[in-house]
Amino acid sequence: MTSEVPSKGLEWTNLVLGAGLACAALAFTELPAAAWNAGIVGVLVACCSAVALYRYGAWAEWSNLALGCWAVAAPFLLGLGSAQAAMWTLVLVGLCVATIAIIQLSNGSKAQMLSRIKSDAT
Structure with a gap:
């Protein structure tokens, strides 16, 4: 495991998306399930x-x-x-967060592979 973030810009983007989703929960107060879900997921992200x-x-x-x-x-499971x-706020932010996580995982595994190759070469 490397302690270096593959892309700090993408990590900051996910942080902002999470904070935005948590703040969006305030707009969904008429739907408690949506508000709680958006707030909890946003804070955790x-x-x-x-x-x-x-x-x-x-x-x-x-x-x-x-x-x-x-x-x-969640929007489909919670009705x-x-x-x-x-619904669209959760779906779009969720897609962005998941995509960024996949990119980060992919970049992190590539960096690990390159560091192993370099260490094996020496």
Whole structure:
């Protein structure tokens, strides 16, 4: 495991997306399930990204991947189809968070592979 973040810009993006989702929960107060879901998922995404910026670990990306997938699935599982704003906010932010996590995991594994090759060559 490397302690270097593959892309700090992407990690900051996920942090902002998480914070934005947590703040969006305030707009969904008429739908308690949507508000709680957006608030909790947003805070967790932001926290995982903040921790990854401080001390990177693949676990943070795996957590964000799972949270992003949950954000995409939650509107359908919680029956939020009638609340279009809440549904699309969760789906779009979830897709972005999950995609960034996949990119980070991919970049992290490439960096590990290159460092192993370099260490084996010496």
